[in-house]
Amino acid sequence: MRLVIARCQVDYAGRLTAHLPLAIRLIMVKADGSVLVHSDGGSYKPLNWMSPPCSLNVADPDDDAREDGVTSVWTVQNSKTDDRLVISIHDVIEDATHDLGDDPGLVKDGVEAHLQRLLAENVETFGVGWRLVRREYPTAIGPVDLLCRDETGVTVAVEIKRRGEIDGVEQLTRYLDLLNRDPQLSPVRGVFAAQEIKPQARTLAVDRGITCLTVDYDALRGVDDPSTRLF
Amino acid sequence: MRLVIARCQVDYAGRLTAHLPLAIRLIMVKADGSVLVHSDGGSYKPLNWMSPPCSLNVADPDDDAREDGVTSVWTVQNSKTDDRLVISIHDVIEDATHDLGDDPGLVKDGVEAHLQRLLAENVETFGVGWRLVRREYPTAIGPVDLLCRDETGVTVAVEIKRRGEIDGVEQLTRYLDLLNRDPQLSPVRGVFAAQEIKPQARTLAVDRGITCLTVDYDALRGVDDPSTRLF
DNA sequence: ACTTCGATCTCGTAC
DNA sequence: GTACGAGGTCGAAGT
Numbered sequence: 353m354r355l356v357i358a359r360c361q362v363d364y365a366g367r368l369t370a371h372l373p374l375a376i377r378l379i380m381v382k383a384d385g386s387v388l389v390h391s392d393g394g395s396y397k398p399l400n401w402m403s404p405p406c407s408l409n410v411a412d413p414d415d416d417a418r419e420d421g422v423t424s425v426w427t428v429q430n431s432k433t434d435d436r437l438v439i440s441i442h443d444v445i446e447d448a449t450h451d452l453g454d455d456p457g458l459v460k461d462g463v464e465a466h467l468q469r470l471l472a473e474n475v476e477t478f479g480v481g482w483r484l485v486r487r488e489y490p491t492a493i494g495p496v497d498l499l500c501r502d503e504t505g506v507t508v509a510v511e512i513k514r515r516g517e518i519d520g521v522e523q524l525t526r527y528l529d530l531l532n533r534d535p536q537l538s539p540v541r542g543v544f545a546a547q548e549i550k551p552q553a554r555t556l557a558v559d560r561g562i563t564c565l566t567v568d569y570d571a572l573r574g575v576d577d578p579s580t581r582l583f
Numbered sequence: 584m585r586l587v588i589a590r591c592q593v594d595y596a597g598r599l600t601a602h603l604p605l606a607i608r609l610i611m612v613k614a615d616g617s618v619l620v621h622s623d624g625g626s627y628k629p630l631n632w633m634s635p636p637c638s639l640n641v642a643d644p645d646d647d648a649r650e651d652g653v654t655s656v657w658t659v660q661n662s663k664t665d666d667r668l669v670i671s672i673h674d675v676i677e678d679a680t681h682d683l684g685d686d687p688g689l690v691k692d693g694v695e696a697h698l699q700r701l702l703a704e705n706v707e708t709f710g711v712g713w714r715l716v717r718r719e720y721p722t723a724i725g726p727v728d729l730l731c732r733d734e735t736g737v738t739v740a741v742e743i744k745r746r747g748e749i750d751g752v753e754q755l756t757r758y759l760d761l762l763n764r765d766p767q768l769s770p771v772r773g774v775f776a777a778q779e780i781k782p783q784a785r786t787l788a789v790d791r792g793i794t795c796l797t798v799d800y801d802a803l804r805g806v807d808d809p810s811t812r813l814f
Numbered sequence: 815a816c817t818t819c820g821a822t823c824t825c826g827t828a829c
Numbered sequence: 830g831t832a833c834g835a836g837g838t839c840g841a842a843g844t
Binding site for chain 2: 369370374384390391399404455458519
């Protein structure tokens with residue numbers, strides 16, 4: 353990884369065009385060739401960047417640029433698209449390179465996929481006698497998270513979210529409209545399951561006859577682990 | 584901005600939990616207190632980070648950690664939420680601080696707002712004889728991007744997106760429901776215009792009788808009067 | 815202050 | 830490889 357602190361100007365042309373006026377910034381060149389331009393604020397997103405695969409070319413400025421104080425022009429060109437980042441460097445304040453080696457990568461826990469897997473493996477969370485028809489049941493407008501049958505054999509579409517908001521209720525409503533057109537399945541009822549359901553989403557769901565279920569992720573994970581089972 | 588190259592382990596606990604095994608990484612501490620942990624690959628997103636407002640506390644490791652080789656423990660705590668990032672530092676390879684000053688910020692061109700302006704100025708893109716009634720036509724549930732009349736005088740509501748997805752079709756549907764209640768306007772038909780329309784969004788739109796149109800931004804900018812361009 | 819929505823979204827994952 | 834949805838999304842514009 354190469355870290356350069358420099359007074360520079362940056363221009364991006366690709367999916368849009370963007371321009372950064374002259375200022376001191378950090379330019380990070382990663383081992384895979386990607387380039388990030390960071391200022392000393394904001395959040396994790398760089399002001400400008402180029403994603404891999406790309407290549408960096410360093411050239412001398414033309415006469416006009418040299419007169420403006422440019423000492424070096426870095427062109428970062430994406431190898432697949434025609435996206436291009438041009439960094440006009442005026443002054444280099446620091447330039448250091450370090451070998452970081454490979455990164456073992458991030459391990460995450462607690463995202464929606466885990467919740468869906470846990471619920472698929474424990475459909476009795478919804479009620480005794482429930483059966484899973486399939487996970488990611490396909491429809492023309494996208495897959496339904498879980499398709500189940502309840503203890504009476506009625507089909508149930510389950511929408512799972514980490515945080516239940518109105519969008520999720522709308523999504524489930526669309527699925528129910530579509531599924532209920534299929535005489536093989538109809539009537540289909542809906543369950544909206546989330547770790548946390550916003551009051552507005554709950555109100556809308558109930559108004560549409562959709563059952564809401566808040567799920568305790570830690571408790572559900574506990575069900576999976578025999579050592580923590582109560583009996 | 585402080586740049587530290589260090590062999591470290593990182594743990595995040597907040598909206599999810601995440602863990603980074605021991606490796607050499609770049610730790611960036613920005614002037615606003617935010618912290619970014621980058622590896623030497625991937626794209627612009629850090630492996631882990633803490634957004635402002637937050638504070639950094641440096642402490643000595645406890646005995647267990649010290650035996651594992653930890654020399655210093657950095658705790659970055661968000662001031663608003665209870666999100667917390669814990670960086671266990673084993674070896675510091677470099678530690679440098681630079682004053683970057685304020686950044687004048689990014690100037691962009693080519694985003695959805697520009698697409699809307701271009702289409703408003705070139706309604707014949709939709710068909711010969713079309714007229715623009717107005718841009719941002721106000722309704723009780725928000726403004727319709729473009730309200731037009733087609734060559735037969737029928738009112739058309741146009742929803743514009745850079746990338747057309749299901750949300751946009753839902754939005755247009757709500758506008759059409761509302762506009763069709765107005766006897767002065769009814770019948771109103773819909774056009775969903777985007778640089779790129781996802782198959783699922785297209786399916787839903789067609790099912791609802793909405794016309795889909797993919798727009799070539801560069802071609803449209805080509806027919807545009809150069810004097811009205813941003814740059 | 816709060817909400818809504820776009821984004822060079824990025825990133826994972828299923829098909 | 831492509832397509833789709835989630836995200837510790839971030840950030841800006843409008844209310």
